[in-house]
Amino acid sequence: MANNKPPSGMRDFLPKDKALREYVMQVIREEYSRNGFTEIETSQIENLDNMENSDGGDNTKLLFKILKRGEKLKLNEIPETESNLSDLAMRFDLTLPLSRFYANNRNDLPSVFKSLQMGYVFRAERPQKGRYRSFIQCDVDVIGDESNLAEVELINTVGKALTRLGLDDLTIKINDRRILKGLVTSAGFDADEFSDIAITLDKLDKIGREGIINELNSKNYDSSKINRLMQLSDALESNGIESAKVLSEEGYTNLKEIITVIEAIQSGYKIKFDYSLVRGMGYYTSTIFEVYYGALGYAVGGGGRYDEMIGKMSGADAPACGFSIGFERIVDILKAEDHKMPTGSRLALFYDVSDDLKEVMKTAIQLRETYSVVSVFVKKKKFGKQVDRLKEQNFDMFTVFSPELEIKSL
Numbered sequence: 001m002a003n004n005k006p007p008s009g010m011r012d013f014l015p016k017d018k019a020l021r022e023y024v025m026q027v028i029r030e031e032y033s034r035n036g037f038t039e040i041e042t043s044q045i046e047n048l049d050n051m052e053n054s055d056g057g058d059n060t061k062l063l064f065k066i067l068k069r070g071e072k073l074k075l076n077e078i079p080e081t082e083s084n085l086s087d088l089a090m091r092f093d094l095t096l097p098l099s100r101f102y103a104n105n106r107n108d109l110p111s112v113f114k115s116l117q118m119g120y121v122f123r124a125e126r127p128q129k130g131r132y133r134s135f136i137q138c139d140v141d142v143i144g145d146e147s148n149l150a151e152v153e154l155i156n157t158v159g160k161a162l163t164r165l166g167l168d169d170l171t172i173k174i175n176d177r178r179i180l181k182g183l184v185t186s187a188g189f190d191a192d193e194f195s196d197i198a199i200t201l202d203k204l205d206k207i208g209r210e211g212i213i214n215e216l217n218s219k220n221y222d223s224s225k226i227n228r229l230m231q232l233s234d235a236l237e238s239n240g241i242e243s244a245k246v247l248s249e250e251g252y253t254n255l256k257e258i259i260t261v262i263e264a265i266q267s268g269y270k271i272k273f274d275y276s277l278v279r280g281m282g283y284y285t286s287t288i289f290e291v292y293y294g295a296l297g298y299a300v301g302g303g304g305r306y307d308e309m310i311g312k313m314s315g316a317d318a319p320a321c322g323f324s325i326g327f328e329r330i331v332d333i334l335k336a337e338d339h340k341m342p343t344g345s346r347l348a349l350f351y352d353v354s355d356d357l358k359e360v361m362k363t364a365i366q367l368r369e370t371y372s373v374v375s376v377f378v379k380k381k382k383f384g385k386q387v388d389r390l391k392e393q394n395f396d397m398f399t400v401f402s403p404e405l406e407i408k409s410l
Helices: 014-032 049-053 057-062 095-108 149-164 177-186 192-200 204-218 225-244 249-265 309-314 325-337 357-367 383-393
Strands: 045-047 066-067 086-090 113-122 134-142 171-175 269-273 287-293 299-305 320-326 346-351 373-378 398-400
Touching: 014 113, 014 134, 014 149, 014 325, 014 383, 045 049, 045 095, 049 086, 049 095, 066 204, 095 113, 095 134, 095 287, 095 309, 095 320, 134 149, 134 325, 149 171, 149 249, 149 269, 149 287, 149 299, 149 320, 171 177, 177 192, 177 225, 177 249, 204 225, 225 249, 225 269, 225 299, 249 287, 287 320, 299 325, 299 346, 320 325, 346 383, 373 383
Parallel strands: 171 269, 346 373, 346 398
Antiparallel strands: 045 086, 066 086, 113 134, 134 320, 171 287, 287 299, 299 320
């Protein structure tokens, strides 16, 4: 017997779930567009070399690689490396494809390009609740603007999009990797130890101050450096962003302006400096941010500035900054909260098999001039049960075909 379930980590969607997903995408797309972002579409398949050399952090270990085809695939030879078998991969995010797209098309794009992308990405994750191998990302990016206007527009656009979806307890955490590097090097650690120290600091919310100390000790780092790191961290925790100035004046000035502007214009969300925020992608160069909802212990979106990625693609640098909404997590939150999305006026039109189908369809066409959705059904013997099921399909009215229609609410 055939396996009728989707592959592990993949999903099918019932009509009700699909309707919610389309509604969420519509709201996000509308808010992105009204803030001046232009939609593009990039390939779901990328060259393997680009993906593996992207500074994409652990995501480069989760690639779905595509086997070479035809004459390229020499099955009679023992492959020396994995690259002898694969030359393409499914994209793991939308940022690298955008960078390649811009490098290839920059002469046909405005000097400051505000990009909107929504589409599936693929990661060979270990499937578990809330973690899938195929999922949608909703990205906005600004390329060609080195000023803080890019960060401000991205943060405010995403904040407003999520607020429109009914998420009214949002906090956007922000940091600058230059401050983070200043924190680590000021404690006495070497520059090449930065990534490992930062990954540990990123766990502060989960394991606490003592957990950070224990983990660094377990890695055999110098105890005096660990103590100095925690002293500097305590100062940042107590005094906030003002303590960051001695660690990186550039990073401090950058964040100070962004936070000041956002605090003046925000509506429905908060912004907060978080010195322990790291983000896993190695391609971020300065500003990084994540958005959190309520008491959830994980981010529902994130991004930052990646000024060097396009230069690696084309040889010509271009300032770039982006923000991605975790679409699947947002949908899961709305489902858990039994979010009621606007459905318009949905009417079911029933008829008997003895009725003139031509007249039934004429009536349906006329009703569609008034109601958002009109769906036609043959009236069954157990009509009461049939009507009861309409609510599950988000219908709010029904009528039975007759010379004088009587519209009834459900």
